[in-house]
Amino acid sequence: MPISMAIIGASGAVGSTLAAQVLRSQLLEPCDRLQLVGHGSAASEGKLLGTRIDLLDAFDDERVEIEVVPKIIDVDADIVVIAAGVGLSLKRTNRRDVAIANRSIFEKIADECASRVPDALFIVVSNPVELGVDIFASRLERRRVFGMGAQQDSLRFARAIAKDLGISRRQVRASVLGEHGQSMVPLWSAVEVLASSPDVHRALDQLKEECARTPLRERVAAIQPLIIELVRAGEVPEAYEIARHALPDARIFVEPFITARSMHSTPNATSNATLQCIVAALACDHRRVHGQVLLEGEVLDLHGTCGVPITLSRDGWHPEPLDWLEACEKEMLLNAAASIRDFTLDVLSQPQPPELELEEATI
Numbered sequence: 001m002p003i004s005m006a007i008i009g010a011s012g013a014v015g016s017t018l019a020a021q022v023l024r025s026q027l028l029e030p031c032d033r034l035q036l037v038g039h040g041s042a043a044s045e046g047k048l049l050g051t052r053i054d055l056l057d058a059f060d061d062e063r064v065e066i067e068v069v070p071k072i073i074d075v076d077a078d079i080v081v082i083a084a085g086v087g088l089s090l091k092r093t094n095r096r097d098v099a100i101a102n103r104s105i106f107e108k109i110a111d112e113c114a115s116r117v118p119d120a121l122f123i124v125v126s127n128p129v130e131l132g133v134d135i136f137a138s139r140l141e142r143r144r145v146f147g148m149g150a151q152q153d154s155l156r157f158a159r160a161i162a163k164d165l166g167i168s169r170r171q172v173r174a175s176v177l178g179e180h181g182q183s184m185v186p187l188w189s190a191v192e193v194l195a196s197s198p199d200v201h202r203a204l205d206q207l208k209e210e211c212a213r214t215p216l217r218e219r220v221a222a223i224q225p226l227i228i229e230l231v232r233a234g235e236v237p238e239a240y241e242i243a244r245h246a247l248p249d250a251r252i253f254v255e256p257f258i259t260a261r262s263m264h265s266t267p268n269a270t271s272n273a274t275l276q277c278i279v280a281a282l283a284c285d286h287r288r289v290h291g292q293v294l295l296e297g298e299v300l301d302l303h304g305t306c307g308v309p310i311t312l313s314r315d316g317w318h319p320e321p322l323d324w325l326e327a328c329e330k331e332m333l334l335n336a337a338a339s340i341r342d343f344t345l346d347v348l349s350q351p352q353p354p355e356l357e358l359e360e361a362t363i
């Protein structure tokens with residue numbers, strides 16, 4: 001069955017990188033289609049037309065059909081990635097301001113997708129991922145909507161552990177659940193190392209013991225304000241140096257912040273995690289990924305949006321059991337779910353902001 005994929009926000013850092021990674025991966029074949037979707041402005045259409053030719057120049061060997069779709073209402077795909085919206089900036093310095101700005105963008109895109117492609121699979125990349133999932137899942141079949149933030153965080157955690165053990169990330173399986181934000185929950189009990197060397201397993205045990213000595217939140221709080229200060233002052237090497245010395249579970253709270261601030265986005269890592277989710281949905285082979293989904297009691301009796309382990313098919317997500325969580329991990333996950341709920345309710349109760357200023361919404 002041919003694959004038809006749309007990237008909403010394809011002119012952005014993440015959207016354009018994802019398009020390149022999808023084409024580079026050779027996931028798509030000649031009869032498949034990749035839609036680069038703009039948002040109705042002449043500037044976004046112009047940029048996408050240029051992006052299309054650049055992608056063709058790079059990847060046309062596979063003869064995948066690459067289309068520019070100037071308006072969201074004309075999207076036509078089985079898999080829709082939402083990478084449109086604003087991020088942190090000088091004007092929007094916190095997650096709440098980003099959420100308030102992106103809320104109306106999410107609502108508009110979700111309404112148009114609901115009328116146009118209700119049976120697609122929707123992958124939310126834009127932040128806050130949980131707000132996006134909530135809004136899309138309220139307008140579409142919730143099982144067809146998931147956020148990729150938890151997969152991104154899980155890959156980061158696996159890399160941080162692999163780095164400290166001196167092995168490849170391929171040899172580490174790790175899970176980060178909860179929020180794609182300050183309430184994320186890295187699970188030491190789920191870490192699996194596929195290396196056979198006893199030294200590596202001993203080193204992992206030592207790492208876990210070291211982490212257990214001081215609560216994660218305390219370790220993050222001890223370095224985060226300083227890192228924020230250093231990044232604000234433009235002292236990026238110093239900020240990375242502090243992050244490098246943090247233990248893996250705390251490092252993933254601070255390192256992405258430095259990266260996002262120093263290069264405006266995290267396009268390669270985010271696209272890679274999104275691509276892994278797309279590959280999992282197409283393979284439909286029960287491989288475990290992680291995603292923010294709107295739960296109705298399927299896991300730990302949770303109701304609301306939360307990052308959990310899932311499997312994927314083209315028709316949507318299926319929850320994986322979580323009854324093996326340690327008591328403290330379960331408590332952290334329940335707290336994360338409550339914090340997500342409070343944040344989302346707060347944002348949804350705010351008055352709608354005026355239209356985004358032109359210079360932000362043009363491309």
Ligand SMILES: NC(=O)c1ccc[n+]([C@@H]2O[C@H](COP(=O)([O-])OP(=O)(O)OC[C@H]3O[C@@H](n4cnc5c(N)ncnc54)[C@H](O)[C@@H]3O)[C@@H](O)[C@H]2O)c1
Pocket residue numbers: 008009010011012013014015038039044083084085086087088102105124125126127128129148149152180264265266267270356360361362363
């Ligand atoms: N989940 C993650 O791990 C992760 C990582 C990086 C970025 N993000 C989020 O993804 C989103 C995109 O990030 P980016 O770095 O590519 O940003 P970017 O500024 O480079 O691109 C933003 C995209 O959104 C589009 N856009 C802007 N206003 C719009 C509107 N009113 N309607 C529709 N589309 C609009 C732009 O045309 C552009 O294509 C942001 O919300 C960002 O916070 C998430």
